[in-house]
Amino acid sequence: MTVTWVPVISVDVMGAVLMIVFSVLSVRHAWRLNRKDPDNLVWTYLLWVAFCLAGFAISRSAGHILKQVILVSGLDPVWENVRPVSGSLNTMLLIVVSSVTLFFNRAWHIYREIFTERKALQETQAELISLNQTLENRVEERSEALLKHEKQMAQTDRLASIGQLSSGIAHEINNPLGVIQGYTQLLLRGEKPESQKHQDLQVILKHARSCKAIVEDLLNFARRSAPEKAEVNIHDVIKDVLVFIQRRAKMEKVQIETHFDDRVIPMSMDEKKIKQVLVNLLMNARHAVGEDGRIVISTRYDVEARRLRVTVADNGYGIDEKNLDRIFDPFFTTKPTGEGTGLGLAVSYGIIKNHGGEIQVSSDPGKGSVFTLILPVTAAKDL
Amino acid sequence: MTLRANIGFISLAGALLLLLAIPHPAMAIQPHGDPEGIVVHQFSHIFFIFSMAILMYWLRSRQLSLQPGWREIKYAALFLSLWSVMAFIAHMLDEQLGWIVTRRIDTWTMQVDSTRGGAGLEWVYYIAKLDHLLCVPGLFFLYRGLTVLSSQKDAVRDMDREVP
Numbered sequence: 001m002t003v004t005w006v007p008v009i010s011v012d013v014m015g016a017v018l019m020i021v022f023s024v025l026s027v028r029h030a031w032r033l034n035r036k037d038p039d040n041l042v043w044t045y046l047l048w049v050a051f052c053l054a055g056f057a058i059s060r061s062a063g064h065i066l067k068q069v070i071l072v073s074g075l076d077p078v079w080e081n082v083r084p085v086s087g088s089l090n091t092m093l094l095i096v097v098s099s100v101t102l103f104f105n106r107a108w109h110i111y112r113e114i115f116t117e118r119k120a121l122q123e124t125q126a127e128l129i130s131l132n133q134t135l136e137n138r139v140e141e142r143s144e145a146l147l148k149h150e151k152q153m154a155q156t157d158r159l160a161s162i163g164q165l166s167s168g169i170a171h172e173i174n175n176p177l178g179v180i181q182g183y184t185q186l187l188l189r190g191e192k193p194e195s196q197k198h199q200d201l202q203v204i205l206k207h208a209r210s211c212k213a214i215v216e217d218l219l220n221f222a223r224r225s226a227p228e229k230a231e232v233n234i235h236d237v238i239k240d241v242l243v244f245i246q247r248r249a250k251m252e253k254v255q256i257e258t259h260f261d262d263r264v265i266p267m268s269m270d271e272k273k274i275k276q277v278l279v280n281l282l283m284n285a286r287h288a289v290g291e292d293g294r295i296v297i298s299t300r301y302d303v304e305a306r307r308l309r310v311t312v313a314d315n316g317y318g319i320d321e322k323n324l325d326r327i328f329d330p331f332f333t334t335k336p337t338g339e340g341t342g343l344g345l346a347v348s349y350g351i352i353k354n355h356g357g358e359i360q361v362s363s364d365p366g367k368g369s370v371f372t373l374i375l376p377v378t379a380a381k382d383l
Numbered sequence: 384m385t386l387r388a389n390i391g392f393i394s395l396a397g398a399l400l401l402l403l404a405i406p407h408p409a410m411a412i413q414p415h416g417d418p419e420g421i422v423v424h425q426f427s428h429i430f431f432i433f434s435m436a437i438l439m440y441w442l443r444s445r446q447l448s449l450q451p452g453w454r455e456i457k458y459a460a461l462f463l464s465l466w467s468v469m470a471f472i473a474h475m476l477d478e479q480l481g482w483i484v485t486r487r488i489d490t491w492t493m494q495v496d497s498t499r500g501g502a503g504l505e506w507v508y509y510i511a512k513l514d515h516l517l518c519v520p521g522l523f524f525l526y527r528g529l530t531v532l533s534s535q536k537d538a539v540r541d542m543d544r545e546v547p
Contacts, residue, residue, distance in 0.1 A: 008512045011515045
């Protein structure tokens with residue numbers, strides 16, 4: 001067939017020019033990209049691809065334009081001489097472009113490895129800087145924690161010794177007190193109620209009973225009496241204690257808040273004794289806050305550790321640091337004479353220890369105190 | 384030297400002596416005649432198609448082809464590989480197989496004849512000669528892809544995010 005060759009020549013020449021333009025522009029943008037991040041191997045790879053394609057495009061396009069110019073000028077023999085050189089150059093550059101293109105995967109792989117290692121290095125460096133900056137604080141924190149732990153250990157040892165001593169004394173006193181109480185009651189039977197002797201014997205009996213109560217407290221502190229455990233809900237226990245306290249202790253103006261953890265399950269404990277602990281803590285808090293303070297009782301159940309934390313916090317006058325180590329000692333009190341025996345916290349300590357738990361205190365003088373009971377959560381069937 | 388080594392040495396020496404005894408022309412340099420140029424050129428087109436296909440596969444498997452910039456580069460690879468197929472066909476028809484014979488009538492008119500395949504093959508050849516219609520868009524997409532990548536504000540950070 002005979003066809004016009006105008007479209008072929010036009011597309012060839014215009015296409016060749018456009019190929020040169022686009023390939024040069026591509027090199028320009030790849031260059032910019034590479035300059036933005038010279039360490040990025042993928043950008044370097046793209047620059048190489050752009051370079052090779054530009055080389056191929058220029059060689060090929062120059063050849064095509066030259067061919068059309070020569071043929072249109074009627075210099076066909078000249079083109080026959082140029083053709084092998086131009087064709088060979090194009091072949092060579094096409095192979096170079098293809099070879100460079102095949103390096104993409106390798107470039108990407110190397111870049112990924114460099115990136116991963118760089119990231120790990122940056123993280124390590126940041127961690128080192130952070131460690132360096134916070135080293136002093138960390139050492140201080142650790143030292144404080146160690147000191148606190150040592151103090152706790154010393155306090156536990158001291159309280160154990162006191163407990164042993166108290167237990168011995170309480171046992172020795174308990175029997176004579178029983179005898180005094182028994183004989184007083186016998187004597188009272190033979191006396192007329194209006195007589196002076198009857199009244200004197202009543203006084204003896206009253207004080208003997210007080211002594212008995214103190215002895216019982218000492219035994220509680222020394223953990224000589226085993227708890228009578230049953231499965232109870234701590235929230236019910238706290239509610240009962242709050243009703244009792246609010247009725248007894250003129251707490252109308254004291255703001256009491258409770259924050260209960262819904263995940264708390266019924267647990268095995270001596271309800272009476274735990275109530276005694278809570279009453280002691282709440283009475284102390286009530287005393288500390290005065291008439292219009294704020295007391296917050298909260299529970300939190302650590303499911304994994306199976307531990308229950310009961311916190312009694314107040315915004316009262318707090319406890320002086322020098323007294324913090326001694327507040328669980330029997331007969332230690334900061335209250336005026338006659339207002340407290342100093343056995344409340346000692347007894348509470350003994351009860352909680354007897355439940356396999358811990359009692360902790362922290363205080364900020366002038367701002368308030370926080371007592372925390374940590375109890376192991378065991379159901380009755382687990383015992 | 385062991386007996387086995389002695390036998391091996393004697394056999395090798397004997398074979399070399401035999402070669403010297405029966406000489407032939409050496410033909411040390413192989414001539415590269417006329418059709419070799421077009422064969423090498425066709426190989427280069429196949430290699431180019433292969434490398435572009437591999438590039439497209441890698442861009443796709445790394446999900447880079449979903450992102451602006453890389454997507455255009457994938458299109459560039461597609462157009463350039465199609466161009467290579469077209470050029471390969473044109474070279475095969477006129478230079479390798481000789482199924483198409485062209486003759487210039489004047490500057491702007493050509494006579495295109497097919498030795499087999501008829502007018503259909505002549506038209507295929509004519510269209511294949513317009514191969515710039517594929518390679519120009521290919522380079523345009525490469526230019527567009529690089530423009531998008533280099534104009535991204537955080538091209539480097541985006542790149543880092545892509546690393547699995």
